[in-house]
Amino acid sequence: xxxxxxxxxxxLDGFIAGPRQSVDDPLGAGGMRLHEWVFPLAVWxxxxxxxxxxxxxxxxxxxxxxxxxxxxxxGRNMFGGHPGPWDAKQPWEGWWGENPPFRHPVFVLTHHAxxxxxxxxxxxxxxxxxIASALAAxxxxxxxxxxxxxxxADVARQFLAAGLVxxxxxxxxxxxxxxxxxxxxxxxxxxxxxxxVRTVATPRVTHLKFERP
Amino acid sequence: xxxxxxxxxxxLDGFIAGPRQSVDDPLGAGGMRLHEWVFPLAVWxxxxxxxxxxxxxxxxxxxxxxxxxxxxxxGRNMFGGHPGPWDAKQPWEGWWGENPPFRHPVFVLTHHAxxxxxxxxxxxxxxxxxIASALAAxxxxxxxxxxxxxxxADVARQFLAAGLVxxxxxxxxxxxxxxxxxxxxxxxxxxxxxxxVRTVATPRVTHLKFERP
Numbered sequence: 201x202x203x204x205x206x207x208x209x210x211x212l213d214g215f216i217a218g219p220r221q222s223v224d225d226p227l228g229a230g231g232m233r234l235h236e237w238v239f240p241l242a243v244w245x246x247x248x249x250x251x252x253x254x255x256x257x258x259x260x261x262x263x264x265x266x267x268x269x270x271x272x273x274x275g276r277n278m279f280g281g282h283p284g285p286w287d288a289k290q291p292w293e294g295w296w297g298e299n300p301p302f303r304h305p306v307f308v309l310t311h312h313a314x315x316x317x318x319x320x321x322x323x324x325x326x327x328x329x330x331i332a333s334a335l336a337a338x339x340x341x342x343x344x345x346x347x348x349x350x351x352x353a354d355v356a357r358q359f360l361a362a363g364l365v366x367x368x369x370x371x372x373x374x375x376x377x378x379x380x381x382x383x384x385x386x387x388x389x390x391x392x393x394x395x396x397v398r399t400v401a402t403p404r405v406t407h408l409k410f411e412r413p
Numbered sequence: 414x415x416x417x418x419x420x421x422x423x424x425l426d427g428f429i430a431g432p433r434q435s436v437d438d439p440l441g442a443g444g445m446r447l448h449e450w451v452f453p454l455a456v457w458x459x460x461x462x463x464x465x466x467x468x469x470x471x472x473x474x475x476x477x478x479x480x481x482x483x484x485x486x487x488g489r490n491m492f493g494g495h496p497g498p499w500d501a502k503q504p505w506e507g508w509w510g511e512n513p514p515f516r517h518p519v520f521v522l523t524h525h526a527x528x529x530x531x532x533x534x535x536x537x538x539x540x541x542x543x544i545a546s547a548l549a550a551x552x553x554x555x556x557x558x559x560x561x562x563x564x565x566a567d568v569a570r571q572f573l574a575a576g577l578v579x580x581x582x583x584x585x586x587x588x589x590x591x592x593x594x595x596x597x598x599x600x601x602x603x604x605x606x607x608x609x610v611r612t613v614a615t616p617r618v619t620h621l622k623f624e625r626p
Contacts (some may be wrong), residue, residue, distance in 0.1 A: 406619060
């Protein structure tokens with residue numbers, strides 16, 4: 201069975217992005233602090249075409265998160281650019297340049313239809329009829345492998361509230377953002393069977409992995 | 414130097430009590446789930462006059478939290494009972510019965526003046542002029558030992574925002590409450606030098622300890 205696997209970095213106060221997200225500041229004020237643990241890692245650098253880097257307790261966690269993933273789902277805000285209808289002349293093509301690091305089918309949840317976009321080894325398909333449809337298409341495209349749920353907050357909340365997430369790993373960063381996008385806002389008090397199965401503790405980040413039986 | 418040490422159990426979504434707290438349900442709906450990790454421990458049971466119990470990875474964390482504490486500060490809501498002025502005929506005497514487990518001076522922050530209350534080995538002193546005054550009195554009463562900050566949310570936020578907490582340990586419980594009292598609401602994005610120094614991971618709870626240099 202192809203599983204839906206969700207991973208995200210979160211502050212102590214529950215934010216996965218800071219306030220005032222924009223094209224110039226996609227992670228919001230202070231949001232970069234949530235990701236500082238990953239940038240030095242050799243495994244992160246290699247997926248972004250960079251050499252060198254560290255190997256530490258977080259490396260295995262990141263490597264594992266990349267294994268057996270055949271498709272990715274993300275929200276429009278994570279794909280990025282302006283809100284509302286796509287610019288007809290110069291439609292936004294994502295944050296990742298000509299060779300995005302996914303290299304498998306990516307499904308972008310949006311209210312605004314658009315033809316698929318291929319950049320390097322990644323094709324972005326724009327889904328306008330909701331999370332169940334996106335998940336069905338992503339599972340099909342993954343060809344038996346798992347599906348990664350990338351975020352952002354709004355799409356993640358919808359999948360969590362619907363009980364569709366089979367695995368969740370929170371990269372809890374020991375910092376406060378004070379404001380921004382809260383992961384669990386409106387999700388309710390039900391983890392739908394997700395329970396803590398592993399903790400990897402480092403000074404920079406605590407990796408909390410949840411699974412459903 | 415006598416340090417102010419703060420310990421509290423918090424859900425994944427940042428709540429330290431559930432919604433609809435009342436005299437009948439002081440932890441709010443679902444709030445008991447934040448404390449289920451501690452009740453089976455022998456060290457918790459012995460401080461509450463009970464025998465037996467478990468010893469596990471959390472035991473050392475709880476034992477440490479009880480060491481070298483000479484006074485405790487708490488908010489009116491944690492001391493409990495009705496809101497507003499104290500009942501003149503039958504003033505609320507706390508949740509803990511005739512022999513509260515503190516057995517050292519406790520300072521209760523409140524807007525409503527009241528004479529000190531002694532129960533067993535614990536004297537509750539009611540402080541109406543704010544956190545700095547409560548901390549000064551508690552430090553004096555602790556006689557060189559540390560001061561514990563017990564909560565609840567409102568008083569904890571005031572001490573955190575003022576940068577007065579020298580040590581913080583979050584007992585992060587892998588559950589959602591969905592609503593209630595959020596620890597870090599309004600605290601801002603500044604931990605005032607508190608940084609993660611130790612993580613103790615168990616299946617039921619993750620103990621995240623922060624200190625200031």
